[in-house]
Amino acid sequence: MKAQILAGPPVAAALLADAAARASRLPALPHLVIVRVGDDPASVSYVRGKARKAGEVGLRNTVHALPEATSQAELLALIDTLNRDDDVNGILVQLPLPAQIAEAAVLHAIDPRKDVDGFHPLNVGELWAGRPALTPCTPAGIMYLLAHHGVQVAGARAVIVGRSHLVGRPLAALLLNADATVTVAHSRTCDLGAVTREADILIAAAGCPGLITPEMVKPGATVIDVGINRVVSIEGKGHLVGDVHPDVADVAGMLTPVPGGVGPMTVAQLLANTVRAAELQHA
Template sequence: MTTGTATRLAGPPAAEAVIATASAQAAGLPTPPHLVIVRVGDDPASVSYVRGKAKKAGEAGLRSTVHALPEATPQADLLALVATLNADPDVHGILVQLPLPAHIAEEPVLEAIDPDKDVDGLHPVNVGRLWSGRPALAPCTPAGIMAMLAHYGVAVAGRRVVIVGRSRLVGRPLAGLMLAADATVTVAHSRTRDLAAITRSADILVAAVGRAHLITPDMVAPGAVVIDVGINRVVGEDGKSHLTGDVHPHVAAVASALTPVPGGVGPMTVAQLMANTVQAAERQRSGALGELLR
């Protein structure tokens, strides 16, 4: 990233703080929270992601189990496995790694997961809880962004937040979390007119589109905090493939703080998955205790 005035909001230190808190909470439970990850097929990226999540769970003091199913697994078999995991009191968190093979419809699978074990935060019940201001398991990337801002002391309440991107994984749930934190929120997208005028109004600007260098310096207000969620692979002048974000590197000369790519939001996503799993275990235990007390 080009050297500029912006403070670098690095992901690893903030992620380590989230992991440390989750680990301490997990140690206070009668049994380690148990995360189950289901992967269908052998997509190289999915294999790598799942391996990393399972490793991080162990480092955080959680148990993890990976169900690696063949690419040709019928949807009915996947749904049957989810039902079994839902009914198992020893399982506290369920994550079905996306994307799924083309012959499996994602929505019925995601909606089959018990909302209280839905550590990806994608079940409609958790979406509804989040938007109604009730406690919810929120998607990991948006929740991780909120944790990162808190870690670096970036105030959210009363600030103008512009989110470029309206996906269900990042943009929409992040808007709900920001509203719950008393920010004034605008969500921009591909149909937004005069995008630059809107992004320049932001105290906190979040880019989550998946388009390399969409956000240029002229689109950022001086002193804004910029969160770059994008991960794009581009070929540089050296002819080699590089990872870059949705934010142009020269924005570092305008913003007061900026997340790098890679090494920014990415580590927060995995760390928040651990936090969500511990949160799910605590809620399930509280629910079980409540049943006993009644």
Template sequence: MTKLAEDSRQDQPRAARIDGKAFADKLRAEVAVDASRFAQEHGRQPGLAVVLVGDDPASQVYVRTKMRQAAEVGIASFPHLLGADASEAELLALIDSLNRDDRVDAILVQLPLPASINEKVVIEAIDPAKDVDGFHPYNVGRLSGGRAALVPCTPLGCLLLLQDRLGDLSGLKAVVVGRSNIVGRPMAQLLLNADCTVTTVHSRSRNLAEECRQADILVVAVGRPGMIGAEHIKPGATVLDVGINRIEAAEGQGQLVGDVDFAAASAVAGALTPVPGGIGPMTVACLLRNTLTAARQRVQQPQG
């Protein structure tokens, strides 16, 4: 550990805590108002189809949470639970039927899928207009071109928190740690579209700490607990920790931690998201927001 990191641990934390849960509560309340207005205008609720393949416990929890929150804001949910032995053809047939179902404005296929199913093929089978996760190549391309698109929920949640905290992001230096298709790449594109100067660093990058220390905005999404410490952070920077890692704590108890060493980073950063309670709640809230966005876009366009 560097001297900077050691000294930082001795200081009292000073970073403001960015409360993603509170912001997500506010966002869901706004979606509820808009969903009610949509239902009054169009005679039906916005509709979200959630598809789960297999019996992964974590995925089951995520799906239950999404459906419960959808119901709370006035979005109709259509759950489809397939067994672990479901074939790719069976899943594709279900997606085709959901694409043609006028009650369904948004389709979410919970990932990961069983190894026997090609995730890329499944994502590309979803109607881009109903691609609530923003993973379809059509939406990826529109985002890359700076055009309106359905955007992956976690990066969208990060952007909303940054805009709420910092206002206009134009001209700020942003560093994204991680280059996954789910978070890193779309996050970098969103920041670029917001007129930030953007650098993406990853496992092959050199001088990671030096690159990160240039950032006014640091977004970390790699899945490695505590890999970002005080030595990686520019004093006063805004740090968003997207990582959710379960580690063994005292007495064998599990503990959720992020990719950022929260105690060390708090002594240097200007603002920081905690884990849990930071980015996690924003992901589901943005899923609901995306569902409403997809519903509005569909009623404004002729249905083929």
């Protein structure tokens, strides 16, 4: 039997409709500021997508595109200005940053109340303490997707493959807060297949094309593919593939596609976080 394919766009639309309704009840429309440094093609495309979607749902948005040679001091000065500006509700600095800028210094500098990425150590700590405020967009979007499709999380065995600060670690905290039994596997895990076969909910976030093959999946499991890997076919055409091999559709109960699965949820959750940040600031 083929897995039910969990398309992201209709679920993202539900999340966006809720965010837009909440935004309209605020004294001013929330304002998201996105900062990009340099011209990394993936970052240019992601930032364009985030700004376009913000405009579509009626949020105010501003993009600062800074040159590749921007110094850390210059970027920190801009963040300081945005922190002090009461007209700015959310600040996102697109990662990765050029080598001359220390990522940790930048993430520490963003006002935690405007930290729509949820990467500030205060927000990371609150999440692990079970008091989430602003939580990282991809993991929060995945939790929304699971809830939308009625996937039972409490009591389930959840296995995350990948321990990144953007996805694997915060998702572990969210699943734990939702009463799942959570395992985080990674590149040094021995016998990965034995670990992943335990999962009722399997999340692949390793950045490794086709890593998860059918024999690594428990029949009927819910499989969430976070991989966005650009591969070039023998005809020289570039396309996106996930971390999950397509044949997993023959084993899984539910499966997110790439593209068009988790990606739209990330963008929708960013805008929901922007509305949440504005609500917290107006409270």
